[in-house]
């Protein structure tokens with residue numbers, strides 16, 4: 001079932017939790033709502049579910065306005081972060097619950113319930129736990145049971161609010177792959193809230209980036225990663241170095257660095273930000289003249305290697321720009337530059353902590369502020 005979110009706004013007192021949010025979700029899509037804590041993800045999910053009402057705007061399911069449709073009639077399944085399994089019921093009874101509370105006319109027979117519950121438990125690969133109680137399950141198993149329970153009533157829409165939020169990193173990773181496979185089998189239109197960018201990028205067909213009650217960008221994981229639409233998205237998706245400076249007629253001058261930025265050829269001494277991913281920085285040993293191009297423009301930053309963390313195939317370098325006026329030890333945390341190079345290259349170059357290096361961006365994304 002497709003979902004259309006049309007100009008939805010929601011205030012809590014003076015606080016604007018959602019500001020004129022619009023979004024279309026196709027039938028069978030798996031969409032992630034991604035954003036920092038408090039950006040309005042859960043509020044939007046609750047409005048879609050019918051657990052909360054919007055101040056303005058509407059939600060359409062398959063083209064039909066749902067405003068007057070009660071949450072029970074919306075055919076929505078939920079899974080929340082804190083497994084809401086009934087503690088006094090076995091796994092089997094938890095999954096059967098939604099079927100048993102159906103109105104008598106729609107309620108399946110006992111034999112049908114039994115068959116359906118076992119099918120669902122097989123689907124989440126936990127049929128062998130049918131007779132256990134929730135307290136006898138691991139966190140990951142409980143979330144899979146919660147999902148089986150949500151699916152029991154054959155929802156048209158599945159809403160998941162940080163479903164793996166309370167689990168440890170390894171289990172989270174397993175479960176997100178498992179959720180993706182399950183979705184590929186079932187194709188239930190699903191919206192899944194997370195503040196974990198890796199989770200959103202790995203699982204979703206499309207990612208909706210939210211910030212302060214607004215949608216900043218919607219796109220496939222590849223699109224939002226390769227072409228972040230705003231400084232917020234750039235900063236939120238993955239590690240990034242931020243350099244401040246000014247742009248003028250296609251050139252950007254940052255602290256100790258000059259970059260060409262042809263897309264800002266019209267800029268007239270405007271405030272600019274350049275975002276550079278750690279793996280888009282080249283690192284070489286300092287020598288006089290290093291980091292300066294043929295025309296004498298500074299293309300690299302001279303910096304001291306403060307720390308090198310080499311784990312597996314990647315070397316993460318923390319570098320502090322060398323400033324004549326300030327001892328490196330007193331550098332502000334935000335001035336630390338993070339670079340990532342292959343561990344093999346790090347070892348071949350024989351870099352040592354305390355050495356002076358030059359870092360040069362291979363790729364940067366420049367945003368220019370309109371008011372100068």
Ligand SMILES: Nc1ncnc2c1ncn2[C@@H]1O[C@H](COP(=O)(O)OP(=O)(O)OP(=O)(O)O)[C@@H](O)[C@H]1O
Nearest residue numbers: 012015017035036037038039040041042043044195
């Ligand atoms: N019932 C409420 N009354 C007052 N303020 C609320 C209420 N529900 C949510 N808010 C506020 O609205 C904002 C958005 O909340 P929401 O739960 O949607 O954020 P979120 O993006 O899901 O964050 P998190 O990832 O922390 O759950 C928050 O600042 C929150 O404090």
